[in-house]
Amino acid sequence: MLKIECRQGDITRQTDIDAVVNAANAQLRPGGGVAGALHRAAGPELDAACRSLAPIQPGQAxxxxxxxxxxxxxxxxxxxxxxxxxxxxxxxAACYRNAMALAEAHRLASLAFPALSTGAFGYPMAEAARIALTTVTxxxxxxxxxxxxxxxxxxxxTAELHQRLLDELTASP
Incomplete structure (x- = not known):
């Protein structure tokens, strides 16, 4: 049974999680927001490792x-x-499914997501949260x-919105 958690925090400091998800740009380069924070915390090796994998398409992981x-x-x-x-x-939805499929393929037990597409990409938070939580569930x-x-x-x-939507989604009928 998959446990889903919603919390406020810093995605670069999830010490008990096997993999974190980067809200990447198509070229997988350091940028602002989550991508910038993860690249800064990971060091220059992350940028080097990403170069041969870029570009990626929307929905890809x-x-x-x-x-x-x-x-x-x-x-x-x-x-x-x-x-x-x-x-x-x-x-x-494909972003969340594809990230989870990669986690499964690498036999990972835990995964942390940011609110994908809601920053510079402009996705309305409530709609994005509903898609994310429904897809992950x-x-x-x-x-x-x-x-x-x-x-x-x-x-x-944002954490409270996600928790409320998760509670509604998982409530018994």
Missing amino acids: VITPAFALPNRYVIHCLGPVYGVDEPSDELL EAGRQCVHLRRVRFVLFDAA
Whole structure:
């Protein structure tokens, strides 16, 4: 049974998680937001490891070692730019499914996601959270190795929104 957690925090400091997910750009380069924070914390080796894997397409996920991060791996996902990459809901769901599939393929027990596509890519937070939580819940039913997914969210309001939607999604009928 997959356990899903929602908490406010710093995705670069998830010491009890096997892999963290990077809200990547198509070229897998350091940038702002989550990508910048993960690249800074991992060190220059992460950028070097990403170069041969780029470019990636919206919805795609690739995996690298985590280098100086306290995790084994970084899974890089390119979320859709809201209003540009269509169908945005399907592409966003694909990010979560593909990241979980990579975690399963590498026999990882735990994975931490940020709120993909909600920063510079402009996805409305409530809609993105609903897609993320629904997709992770559904995909989790097929997971053998993955036991825990944590959403690591930038601020308290975002963490509370995710928790409320998760509670609604998992409430007994």
